[in-house]
Amino acid sequence: MGPSKGSPHARRSHSALPDERLAPGAARLATRHAGRFSVETVQRLLADSYLRLAATAHVTTHLVVLAERFTAERLDALAHVQGALGVGLPRGLFVCNHNAGHSQLAAALLQHRAAGRVTVSSAGTHPGPGIQPYIAQVLTEAGADPTGAFPKPLTDEIVRAADIVITMGCGDACPIVPGRRYLDWPVPDPDGAPIAVVRQIRDDIDTRITGLLASLPNT
Template sequence: MTASPPPVLPDDRLASGIARLALHYRGRFSAETIQRLVIDSYERLAEHARVRTHLVVLAEHLTTERLDALAHIEGAPGCGLPRVPFVCSHNAGRSQMAAALLAHRAGGHVVVSSAGTDPAAEVEPVVAQTLTEAGADFADAFPKPLTDEVVQAADIVITVGCGDACPVLPGRRYLDWPVTDPEGAPIAVVRHIRHIRDEIDAHITELLASLPST
């Protein structure tokens, strides 16, 4: 029986990322699993991208998030922190704000992520501005698709406007935060976006009080 030919990578530069991840997760995940997730992550991101300049790097970041979630599902050592993904439709506004604020306030005691059921091409600029004002780290944020691994690994899935599009899995705890959508808001209404930010922050105060590990 002849061996199957290796899959054709959508971008040759993905090979370097696959090699890095294979080294990092050596002994935990096979090279085949890593390659499959990298290619899948790249293709999902490419579906919504306007510019593909940074897609290879973003695909590696998304794959890392998915592999860490898989490790948590499998009970790998050192993966015991509460995991909270925020989900909205486009992952360009509310879910990004919530994730950045929770990560800022939790101080490393919560694994935070965000995703969209129909991710946009980029984060709303006015959202980035208001988060920077609040001292939250927003440098590496980008809209990303919701994946099964992240939902399965979650302790609490918080939705902020994705409606019925968010998958509901047995055994997961779900919260829905009714927060105004800032998408498309011009910079002139930044005061309104600050109000949304503060509204989300109030929800986060309640959330932190309910998480035992924080």
């Protein structure tokens, strides 16, 4: 039987979260990772994810849901780091400055083209407040799903879990982890560009992804 609603343990667990609406998500994540991560670890990471996203988001309507998604990604990456690196699906990470334009395009397109053969993440060194205009439109036109796209900060466990890090214009702020495979794609930033140019950028990225998939084992 778990702690009662008013017990000291329940109060400590509840107070670990910056928003009480995070509690159901924390319970779901803790159940998913039972035996791997403690409840306290899950709550700490969820609270950190929420605060990181809240620091840059202009619209906070879906912040609780996005924080749970971001935390799920971070926990999966941390489990990979603590387990057997290099085992299982290849993990690709796209990094740019704001994670609102070309890195989101690249991540969604790779997710679409790989059809479950690659675990894909994206992040920004200085994440923006939201996805740039036309990104969802050009992804939908290409048959990719844009619904999971939102700017996320670069975190240690996401970088360390990646087998391939693809940088897209973040310069000296891009992460460096010894032993990783690094690619740099000098793709223009679609921020403020007309839709025709955004489509060209998408197609350029798509061509690069075709080459990336061809270079991966068992793809």
